[in-house]
Amino acid sequence: MKVYKYGANVDTDVIIPARHLNDPSPAALASHCMEDIDADFASTVEEGDIIVAGPNFGCGSSREHAPLAIKSCGVKCVIAPSFARIFYRNAINIGFPIVECPQAAEEIQAGDQVEVDFSSGTITDVTTGKTYKAAPFPEFIDGIIQSGGLLNSLKERGVAK
């Protein structure tokens, strides 16, 4: 569960460039994920790895292809001080965990081994031995994540045909 670290304002155009949006299959999106800022990412990322980044992660376009690309790579979660709002809701809506924790985002370094316990919001940097606590999601949002995404939660509530 190694960490990939990026700076502030990582935009959706570098997470998944628009030239690849003509094929929204998860495998295709994963193969081009982050390629404009980190050409090695897609070929080296492994199941369970974590992205740590600066503020306003996922700014720009509304493309849900961005969290989908990251999720499809096997990335476990993204930790950042803040997320652009459309990326934030897209991640929640597809059931992909994101964690807002400024201190962890600042201190965790690339290559560190990191574990995240979502139920308690505890982030552990195994490499440095430090632990961090993220604020839990509000109950409503946690419910969407627990259902496995927005559409599942709507089905459970029986509000659509």
Add this chain to the structure above:
Amino acid sequence: MGMTMTQKILAKAAGLDKVEPGQLIEARLDLVLGNDITTPVAITEFEKAGFTQVFDKDKIAIVLDHYTPCKDIKSAQLCKQAREFAHKHQITNFFDVGQMGVEHALLPEKGLCAPGEVIIGADSHTCTYGALGAFSTGVGSTDMAAGMATGLLWFKVPSAIKVTLKGKLQPHVSGKDVILHLIGEIGVDGALYQSLEFAGEGVASLSMDDRFTISNMAIEAGGKNGIFPVDEKTMEYINGRVSRPCEAFSADPDAVYDREVVIDLDKLEPTVALPHLPENTKTVSEVAGTPINQVVIGSCTNGRIGDLRIAAAIMKGKKVAGNVRCVVIPATQEITLQAMKEGLIQTFIEAGAAVSTPTCGPCLGGHMGVMAEGERTVSTTNRNFVGRMGHTTSEIILASPAVAAASAIAGCVADPRAV
């Protein structure tokens, strides 16, 4: 504690008397929008979830505008999927090639957005309709699927930044300069999770096209939406376009704002944003002479008739510099026709510009103006991220139609007041 305009619209749509910043609500939707990139993902999710019916075939708009007329086979497949879904569910407001325009110019023109409405779109620039006093915001494809199925969506009620506009714009200064200046002041996450609420005596002097441009780029400051008060110009715009009843909301006198930003329109200069963030703003005079290879005039930000008039007035009787390709893209068919009637298209072609059918094309590096390694474009679009319009080493300078037109003629970044 009073409510902002945005909060009042959301409260009503959620069936509540009052909402507070941070409150999670479920609001009734007046319109759900998607394009040829985001709709197919929404359709896949909609069908995967087992939904079989849309909540209201008249309250969904699907606009095939991004990679159209289709640039390749994969894009054509996406359009085919959207087209088949639209036909199957008898979507009233489905716009294919020939009728379509750049969505955020098209929907207001067709009367699909009105004051007080709640509009979501699986496109980040859906915030454009705030210019009409609507609450409108960009969402993702799963949100679009949920909206199409239920007509409802969850929102976190935003707190607000009040943007007070004073004075009046000077010649060759427009809405684009206002919004670029604001983003430069507060940064690309300056309004994160917040609404931008425009106010002040300066609003009255802004044309609707200026207001659309300003609201359009609220997202570039991280904003949830960017909303204008409803005045005579708004009513004049919707008159003849919107026949259904609508409600003009206004902020309570004691509405609470996190902060206030004041912009003196009298003093505003033509402004540009240098690579690779919209917050990297300079006045055009600071960067005049910067070499360029291309100029793009169009997009949901600046492809309206007012934008084309400004550009044509500067280009009339002149020639695009030999080192520059200039691409002009009227945002809708109606705008194209109007530009033809006024002789603007002739002006562009005689100047040596290429004029395209409506498309988002170059703005997102799709087609109709993609850049090679190391090239630089002055563009009236909205984003200048790394690789946005082509090769990762290419660069975008965001500018107004006046600066773009002046730059096309000069062959380098140029001040429209000096051409």
